Amino acid sequence: MLNAESLFDLSDFTYADVFIQNDYAWVALNNLKSYMDSIHYPELNKTLVPDGKPLAETIILHEGKCISADEIEIVYGDTTKGGLKATRNNEILEGASVIMAGAILTGERIAIGKGVLIESGAMVKSPTVLDDCCEVRQGAYVRGYCLAGKRCVLGHTTEIKHSIFLNDAKAGHFAYIGDSILGNNANLGAGTKFANLKMIKGNVIIRCNGDRIDTGRRKFGAILGDECQTGCNSVTNPGTIFGKQCMLLPNTTSPAGFHKAKSLIRK
Template identity: 60%
Template structure:
C-alpha cells in the first residue's frame, strides 16, 4: 500500500527507476536530485541559445543541431498530439523541437525530447527534463529539478519546482506545484495550488488508518494517481495523497493524508464515489 504501484502504471514512463519497488511513493522525490544530476544531457552549446537572457529569435532543435527558424516553416498545431510540424524546404524535420523567441534557459542541464514546444516568456532553470511532444506555455516558471514525461503541459503562469509529471499529466493554467508528483493523465484545473510546507516545524506526517507515518520530508506537496483531476482554484494541504481516478472539486481544500482510489472531495465533505 502507498507504493508507486498503487498510484501509477509505469509501463510506458521513461524514468521508472525513480520509483523503488516496495517503497513509499513519495520516496521518488528523495532521489530526484541525484537522478537528474547524473542524467546525460544533450543540449548543445550554441550562440543561438544564450544563457539567462530571452532568446532573440525562435530556434529549432533537430538531430543534435540548433537551427535558426528563419527560412523554416513551422506549423503550431496541437503539440501533445504531434501537431507541431517543422519543414525545411518542404521536408518535414521529424521530432523537431521549437523554442520560441523570448523564452529563457538558465543552465545547460536541460533535456528536450522530440516535438516539444517552449513558448515565449517561459523560463526554464536547470536541471530540467521535458519529454517528447510536451508543451511549456507562455509565462511558465520551471525552478529546477522538474521532470516531465511525454505529452505533458506545463502551463501559462504555472510554477513548478522539484516535481515529477508522468506521461500526459497537465497543469495548464496558473498552478503551483512544489515537491509533488502528477500521475499519468492527471489534470489540474486553473488556479490549483499544492502547498508543500507546514507552518509548524518538522517533517510532513500522514495519518492513515489511525497510524501516523513520518514521510521524512520537510517539504511534500501533493501526489495524484493516474487520471486524478482537480477543479479550478482548488488547494491541497502539505502531504495530500490522492489515489487513481480521484476528483478534487473546484474551490475546495483537500485535507492532508491518503484519499483512496475514486474519492470525491467536495467543499462540504469528501466521500468515495460510487
C-alpha cells in the same frame, strides 16, 4: 496502497527507475536530485540559446542540433498530439522541437525530447527534463529538478519546482506545483495550488488508515495517482495523496493524508 505501483502505471514512463519498487511513492522525491544529476544532458548551442537571456529568435532542435528558424515553416498544432511541425524546403523535420523567441533557458542541464514546444516568455531552469511532445506555455516558471514525461503540459503562469509529471499530466493554467508528483493523465484545473510547507516546524506526516507515517520530508506537496482531477481554484494541504481517479472539487481545500481511489473530495 502508498507505493508507486498502486498509484501509477509506470510501464511507459521513460524515467520509471526514479521510483523504488515496493517503497513509498514519495521516496522518488527524495531521490530526484541525485537521479537528475546523473542524467546525460545534451549540449545546446550557446550562441543560439544563450544562458539566462531571452532568445533573440526562434530556434529549432533537430537531430541534436540547434537551427535558426529562418526559412523554416512552423505549424503550431496541438503539441501533445504530435501537431507541432517544422518544414524546410518542403521536407518535414521529423521530431523537431521549437523554442520560441523570448523564452529563457538557464544552466547546462536541460534535456528536450522530440516534438517539444517552449513558448515565448517561459523560463526553464536547470536541471529540467522534457520528454517527447511536452508543451511549456507562455509565462511558465520551471525552477529546476523538474522531470516531465511524454505529452505533458507545463502551463501558462504555472510555477513548478522539484516535481515529477508522468505521461500526459497537465497543469494548464495558473498553478503552483512544488515537491509533488502528478500521475498519468492527471489534470489540474486553473488556479490549483499544492501547498508544500507546513506552517509549523517538523516533517510532513501522512495519515492513512489510522496510522501516522513520517515522510522525513520538510517539504511535501501532493501526489496524484493516475487520472486524478482537481477543480479550478482548489488547494491541497502539505502531504496530500490521492489514489487513482480521485476528484477534488472546485474552490475546495483538500485535507492532508491519503484519499482512496475514486474519492470525491468536497472539503
